Amino acid sequence: MEVQFLGTGAGVPSKERNVSSIALMLLQEINEIWLFDCGEATQHKILHTSIKPRKINKIFITHMHGDHIFGLPGLLSSRSFQGGVDELTVYGPKGIKSYISTSLELSGTHLTYPLTIIEIEEGKVCEDNNFIVTCKQLEHGIPCYGYRIIEKDLPGELQVDKLKEQGIPPGPVYRDIKENDTVTLSDGRVINRKDYIGPNKKGRVISILGDTKETWQNQSFVEGSDLLIHEATFDQEKVELANDYFHSTTAQAAQLAKDSNVRRLLLTHISSRYQHDDVPQLLSEATQVFSNTELVYDLYHTRILRNDMER
Amino acid sequence: MEVQFLGTGAGVPSKERNVSSIALMLLQEINEIWLFDCGEATQHKILHTSIKPRKINKIFITHMHGDHIFGLPGLLSSRSFQGGVDELTVYGPKGIKSYISTSLELSGTHLTYPLTIIEIEEGKVCEDNNFIVTCKQLEHGIPCYGYRIIEKDLPGELQVDKLKEQGIPPGPVYRDIKENDTVTLSDGRVINRKDYIGPNKKGRVISILGDTKETWQNQSFVEGSDLLIHEATFDQEKVELANDYFHSTTAQAAQLAKDSNVRRLLLTHISSRYQHDDVPQLLSEATQVFSNTELVYDLYHTRILRNDMER
Ligand SMILES: [Zn+2]
Ligand SMILES: [Zn+2]
Numbered sequence: 001m002e003v004q005f006l007g008t009g010a011g012v013p014s015k016e017r018n019v020s021s022i023a024l025m026l027l028q029e030i031n032e033i034w035l036f037d038c039g040e041a042t043q044h045k046i047l048h049t050s051i052k053p054r055k056i057n058k059i060f061i062t063h064m065h066g067d068h069i070f071g072l073p074g075l076l077s078s079r080s081f082q083g084g085v086d087e088l089t090v091y092g093p094k095g096i097k098s099y100i101s102t103s104l105e106l107s108g109t110h111l112t113y114p115l116t117i118i119e120i121e122e123g124k125v126c127e128d129n130n131f132i133v134t135c136k137q138l139e140h141g142i143p144c145y146g147y148r149i150i151e152k153d154l155p156g157e158l159q160v161d162k163l164k165e166q167g168i169p170p171g172p173v174y175r176d177i178k179e180n181d182t183v184t185l186s187d188g189r190v191i192n193r194k195d196y197i198g199p200n201k202k203g204r205v206i207s208i209l210g211d212t213k214e215t216w217q218n219q220s221f222v223e224g225s226d227l228l229i230h231e232a233t234f235d236q237e238k239v240e241l242a243n244d245y246f247h248s249t250t251a252q253a254a255q256l257a258k259d260s261n262v263r264r265l266l267l268t269h270i271s272s273r274y275q276h277d278d279v280p281q282l283l284s285e286a287t288q289v290f291s292n293t294e295l296v297y298d299l300y301h302t303r304i305l306r307n308d309m310e311r
Numbered sequence: 312m313e314v315q316f317l318g319t320g321a322g323v324p325s326k327e328r329n330v331s332s333i334a335l336m337l338l339q340e341i342n343e344i345w346l347f348d349c350g351e352a353t354q355h356k357i358l359h360t361s362i363k364p365r366k367i368n369k370i371f372i373t374h375m376h377g378d379h380i381f382g383l384p385g386l387l388s389s390r391s392f393q394g395g396v397d398e399l400t401v402y403g404p405k406g407i408k409s410y411i412s413t414s415l416e417l418s419g420t421h422l423t424y425p426l427t428i429i430e431i432e433e434g435k436v437c438e439d440n441n442f443i444v445t446c447k448q449l450e451h452g453i454p455c456y457g458y459r460i461i462e463k464d465l466p467g468e469l470q471v472d473k474l475k476e477q478g479i480p481p482g483p484v485y486r487d488i489k490e491n492d493t494v495t496l497s498d499g500r501v502i503n504r505k506d507y508i509g510p511n512k513k514g515r516v517i518s519i520l521g522d523t524k525e526t527w528q529n530q531s532f533v534e535g536s537d538l539l540i541h542e543a544t545f546d547q548e549k550v551e552l553a554n555d556y557f558h559s560t561t562a563q564a565a566q567l568a569k570d571s572n573v574r575r576l577l578l579t580h581i582s583s584r585y586q587h588d589d590v591p592q593l594l595s596e597a598t599q600v601f602s603n604t605e606l607v608y609d610l611y612h613t614r615i616l617r618n619d620m621e622r
Contacts, residue, residue, distance in 0.1 A: 012389045015358050040385040041352040047326050066418040070385045074330075074351040077377045078323045095417045102413045106406045107377040108453055142419055 001026060001151075001204060003227070004301040005268060006035075006045040010233045010247075011067050014272040018045055018298055019067035022208060022229060022268070024149065025051070030130050034058040035075075036147065036208045036229075042071035043078050048299060054084035060125070060133070061092030062210025063144035064099070073103035080111045087114045091126070091135075093143040094119050120145065136221045138212035141246040145210055146221060151203030159196050204304055207262075211269065213243055214252040219260045227304050228262040231269035232295070235278075236285045250282050254289035263307065265293040266300075312337060312462070312515060314538070315612040316579060317346075317356040321544045321558075322378050325583040329356055329609055330378035333519060333540060333579070335460065336362070341441050345369040346386075347458065347519045347540075353382035354389050359610060365395035371436070371444070372403030373521025374455035375410070384414035391422045398425045402437070402444075404454040405430050431456065447532045449523035452557040456521055457532060462514030470507050515615055518573075522580065524554055525563040530571045538615050539573040542580035543606070546589075547596045561593050565600035574618065576604040577611075 002025040009017030019039030023046075026032050033055045035042070046053060053075065061069055072090070079088065090096060097117045104111070118125075122145075125133040130152055135145040158178050160170070168185065176183045183191045207222040208229045222228050233247035242249045250267060257265040267286060274282060279295055286293040294300075313336040320328030330350030334357075337343050344366045346353070357364060364386065372380060383401070390399065401407060408428045415422070429436075433456075436444040441463055446456040469489050471481070479496065487494045494502045518533040519540045533539050544558035553560045561578060568576040578597060585593060590606055597604040605611075 012392050013355050013358070013385075018355070040382065041355050044324050044329070044352050044355070047324065064418050066384055066388045066414075066420055069418060070381075070388075070414070071351065073377060074324075074381045077381075081323050099413065099417045102410065103377075103381070106410045107375050107380060109377055 001029060001206075001304045002301065003206075003229070003266075003304060004049060004051070005266075005296045005298060006042050006049070007037075007039050008268045008270060008296050008298050008300070009067075010231070010269045010271045012272055013039075013041065016276060016298070017270060017272065018042075019070075020269060021045070021071065023049070023051055023056075024206065024208075026131075027055070029151070030128070031055070032057050034060065034149075036060050037062055037068040037210070038071040038075055039067045040070040040074075043075045045298065046075075049301075053079040053082060054086065057086055057088050058126070059088070059090045059092075060135075060147050060208075061090065061096055062138075062146070062208075063140060063142055064093055064095050065142070065211070068210070069096070069099060072100060073107065073109070076100070076104065076111065076115065077107070077109045080109070080113060084113045087116065089116045089118060089126075091118050091120050091133075093145065136218075138210055138218065139215050139246060140211045140213065144212065146212070146218065147208045148221060148225070149206045149208070151205070153203045154201040156198030156200055159198055162196055202307055204306060206304060211247060213246045214248050214256070216259075218256055222256065222260045222262060224260070225262045226307060227264050227266065228257050228260070229266045229268060230256065232267040232282065232286065233269055233271050235274070235282055250285040250295075251289050254286035254293055257290040257293070262290075263292065265290055266302075267293060267295045270295070312340060312517075312615045313612065314517075314540070314577075314615060315360060315362070316577075316607050316609060317353050317360070318348075318350050319579045319581060319607050319609050319611070320378075321542070321580045321582045323583055324350075324352065327587060327609070328581060328583065329353075330381075331580060332356070332382065334360070334362055334367075335517065335519075337442075338366070340462070341439070342366070343368050345371065345460075347371050348373055348379040348521070349382040349386055350378045351381040351385075354386045356609065357386075360612075364390040364393055365397065368397055368399050369437070370399070370401045370403075371446075371458050371519075372401065372407055373449075373457070373519075374451060374453055375404055375406050376453070376522070379521070380407070380410065383411060384418065384420070387411070387415065387422065387426065388418070388420045391420070391424060395424045398427065400427045400429060400437075402429050402431050402446075404456065447529075449521055449529065450526050450557060451522045451524065455523065457523070457529065458519045459532060459536070460517045460519070462516070464514045465512040467509030467511050470509055473507055513618060515617060517615060522558060524557045525559050525567070527570075529567055533567065533571045533573060535571070536573045537618060538575050538577065539568050539571070540577045540579060541567065543578040543593065543597065544580055544582050546585070546593055561596040561606075562600050565597035565604055568601040568604070573601075574603065576601055577613075578604060578606045581606070 006021035007018035021042040230253040317332035318329035332353040518536040541564040
């Protein structure tokens, strides 16, 4: 499970930061890539990564502001041009269907793959064998959602030593024991899996919020996340500006991470008013509140490890 | 009068070439910049030029394919974000109005400047004191236009030596003579301007075609252009592919330039199948037919001089 940022700016692209898009790479888990938002030139940024557009099969849109959606028609077209055939599903607020279908129709774009567009409401967005995604409305002046990606717990390891103690030698039977509640051995003994399996491996939780002003109502939604990705459009001095424009500051994002027992915080959606030199100050405003914070940049890439592993 | 290419690729962006957009810079003439097409990430390319989005006040769209229009909503929004207040007019085929208004409405974009969108038909597109723009349908499977930008002739130089011979000394009267058909001097003599003015300075003509397959019908439209900008999606070996997909080859574009007495040809809209190393071969296919040809690249920039001046 890895995350790569394709755009970390706010509102307009700059030479340093493109507008919003985040790739959640679930290649080891389910051989899929999920995008969160798709600002203009997301497909251009992808050219500088290892991401194959045909591997992207879910796109989650947080809200309809242009810096979060204007790259969608181009990405969808290019995925087709490059011979993508696997189904792609786009989840987003009301209006996303009309935006995509109008853009594709008027440009005469015929996709080579099935495209499903789902307009979401608060609650469960989708579920497969490995993941559940839920969403919650944030406070951004227009409908805007945060997504919580919940990895299901994995069964624990087979306790090989214990099996050997009972005189059960390694062999295909070990897989039978792992995959079935009970197994009858050739000698007639009945083995209950629960007696020979370690504790579940806790699934990871990633919360990716769209643009939002500070509100205590986001707390329970991101509670206990292994990773929280949060906007930090403004520095702490501009807290009123942030409030007026339905955005957050560095320190506000850090406070949410702290109050919600998050393990790790990544700050993105940085206003183009800030230059490279401003980053240390922005970051320190956050780390003073919540130390395990990073302020990311375009093409920043990281692995999301389980709670019990070192980062 | 200068031209800069913001994207010289076809269909999909590559690391080397972005999708289509061309800036015609008329800063010395009328302090305006005109764009021809606006593929995705045109505004990103502009960040690497001296072009100010607020100076762009006309955008001409050749056709509705995504690689020619998907950068429009973002450019229009950012021009607003950056405080543009001057009117902007977009000219394009039927559908352009619906595309732009849907994108802006659904993204909640409110522009700070007046935007006019005009759906064009063959014939005159617009005219001001200095320029006339006309358009013609090409052959591209969907409605697709070429634009001919005609600079109006400028009056010739005042023949100062001849005035002096007649005993008329330099002074404000020279400007009167230049600006009026007849002037009565203080001594009662009547001066006819036509007797003291050199020949008109011929205005320049630039033809910028959208995507098109080869057809003799484009000849009269580009006839005598000082500069022809033409697509060359394919090399000469792929002439059938070009035909099937309503595109042109290198040599076909050169043949049109030759047959139409064009002075100079710039080839663009190069398929992403070609790499940097293929350029010499592509170019030589064209120069064998029409020697004054260049194959342009992203951010290529050139001045368009008058016929009587060196390039
Ligand atoms: Zn927003
Ligand atoms: Zn086309």
